[in-house]
Amino acid sequence: MTTPLTASDLTAELHERDFEQLVLCRDPEVGLESVIAVHDTTLGPSLGGVRMRRYPSRAAAVADAMNLAQAMTYKAALAGLPLGGGKSVINADPRVANRDEVLIAHAKYIAALNGRYVPALDMGTSVRDLELIGRHVPVVCAQRGDPSYYTARGVVRSIEVALEACGRSVAGSRVAIQGLGNVGLHVARMLCAAEAEVLAADIDPVRVHDAVDELGVTATDLADILFVDVDVVAPCAAGGAIDEHAVPRLRASALVGAANNMLSTPALARDLRERGIVHVPDFVANAGGLIAVEAELRDDESGLADRVDAIADTARDMLNRSELGGIDVVSVALSMATEIIEGNRKYRPWFRA
Template sequence: MFSIMEDARLEALHLALDPGTGLKAVIAIHSTRLGPALGGCRYLAYPDERSAIRDAAQLAHSMSYKAALAGLPLGGGKSVIIRPPHLDNRGALFEAFGRFIESLKGRYITAVDSGTSSADMDCIAQHTQHVTSTTSEGDPSPHTAMGVFAGIRATALARLGSDDLEGLRVAIQGLGHVGYALAEQLQAAGAELLVSDLDAGRVRLAVEQLGAQPVASDALLASRCDILAPCGLGGILTAESVGQLRCSAVAGAANNQLASDAVADSLQARGILYAPDYVINAGGLIYVALRHKGASQVEITTHMTKISQRLAHIYAQAEADKRSPARIADAQAEAVLYG
C-alpha cells in the first residue's frame, strides 16, 4: 500500500468496508494544499483490490494537476467503489459510501465518474454535503466535452495551422457520455468522424445520427486521421501503440492516457502533438467545482475559456523548449502545487 502511495505522492489513502451493503471503497487523496480534494467516484469491476487502489491513486494524482492548472482552489482526490458480482440494493451501497465520505470531514468531495450517475450522487447526498453533480447540479459530462472540443481547436491551430475543423478527420475512441457529446460537437463543426466503442449500439447510433465511420476497436489507433481523441479508460497510449499511430495530434477526454511518462517523449519524437489529458479534459472539474460553490453559468463558461488558453501556452513553451507538452504541463502544475 505504501509503495502505491509513494509512487503517486499521496497524502492519504482511506479504505472502507461495509459487509451489510457490499461496499468496498477506496478514497485516495493526493493533495489538500490548495483546498479540499475533489474527484469523481468510479464504480467498476477490477481484477483485484490492488488494481482498484492503484487506479484511485493515479487518478487522484492527475486530479491535483488538473485543478492546479485550471486555477481552482482545490486539491486532487479520487474514489473507487469495487463493483460486487451481485448487489441487492444499489441505493444502500451509495448511502454507505456517503457516510464514509462524511467521516473525512470535508477533506474529500466526490462527483460522478465512470459507472456512476447523478442518481448515485443523490444517494450519497443523503449523508454528506461533500458531493456534487447531483440531479439538481447536473451531469458534468457535457462540460467536459465542451472543454475537449475547445482544446481540439487549439490543438489543430498549433499543429495544423488553423482551428477550422471543417473536413478534419477525427478518430474518437470511446462513445460514452463525454465521447458522444464530443462527437456531436465535432460533427456540427464539419469534422469527419471515425468511431469505435465496445458497445456496438453506441457505434451504430453515431453512424446513424452523425454519419460517422465505424472502425473496430483494435484498429482505430492505426487508422489514418488528423487527430486521435481517446475518450475511454486510461492507459491507451503505450510504447507499442504509439508506434502504430497515423495522426498529427492526440487530444481527447480520457484520463491517464499515457501508460508511462516515457510515452510522452515517444510521441514528441514522432512529431505527434499531445494535449496533456488533465489540461484538455478539465471542463467537467471546472463545472462541478464552480457549480458546487454556487457560481453562475456565465462564470463557469468564462472560466472554461482558460482550457484552450492554457493549452496554447503549453504548446508554445513546448515548441520553444523542444520538449513534450506533457513534460511542460507537469512542470507547470508542480510549480503551483509544490512551489
C-alpha cells in the same frame, strides 16, 4: 505506477508520490470494497468522482484511485481552481443487486473525512447515485446534472489548438473517437457541427449505431480506432489506452482525448514528441467538467463557458513551452502545476484543523 501489494509497498507509494491519505474501505455485510485517495489539499479540499466498476484485483482498484487522484490535483491547479485532487473507486459491478446499500456504505466512509474529499460523478455512477450519497456526506457535486458537456467542450477546444499547431483547422479534418459515452458523444456532436469528419467506435454497438444515425459518423472497428489514418485520435473511454505498444502504431498527427490517464505511463509523452505527434495531456484537455463542478460548489455559473474555453489558452501555452524548451508537453504541464501548488503550500487558506 508499481502496483502496491503490501502495507510496505503502499507506504512507499504514498511517500514517493506525496499522497496525503489513502483509505481502504470494507463493509462485509453489504459487500463493499472501495478506496478513497486524497492526493493533495494545498489549494483546497480534494474533489474527484466516485468510480464504480469491477477491477481485476484490489491492487488494481488502489492503483486506479491513486492515479486518478494525482491527475485531479494537476488538473485543478492548471485550471486555476481552489481545489485539490482526490478520487474514490468502488470495486463492484455497477449492476450489483444491492447497489444503493453499497453506495450508502461507501458514503459513510466519505463522511468520516469531514469534507477533505468531495465526491462527484464518474464512470459507473449517475446523478441519482450522487443524490443518494449526498444524504450522508457534508458536500457533494454534480447533483444539478451531468457536467460531461463542459468536459467535451474543453476537449474540443484542445483539439482545435492541436490542429492549429499542425497547421490545420477543424473543418475538413478527420478525427477518430474511441468511446461514445456521455463525453465522447458530445465531442462527436461538436466536431460534426464544426464540419469535421468523425470516425467512432465503442464497446457498445448500439451507441455507435445511434451516432451514425444522428450525426453521420463513420463506424469503425474498436480494435482499429486508435490506429486509423486521421488528423486527430481522441481516446474518450477508459484510461491507459495509449501504451508502449500503441504509440508506434499511431498514424494521427495529434493525440487529444477525454480519457483520464490516457497514457499508460507519463514517459510515453517523450515518445510522442519524438514521433512528432502533437499531444495535449488529458488533465488539461478534460478539465471542463471540473471547472463546471467547481462552479456548482460556488453556486455561480456566470461566465462558465468562457472559463472552459480558456483551456485552449493553457494548451497553447504548454505546446509553445514544449517546442521552445525541447521537452515533452507532460513534463511542461507537471512543472507548471507543481509551481502553482508549491507556491501555495504554506498558506492553505481553506484548511481548518
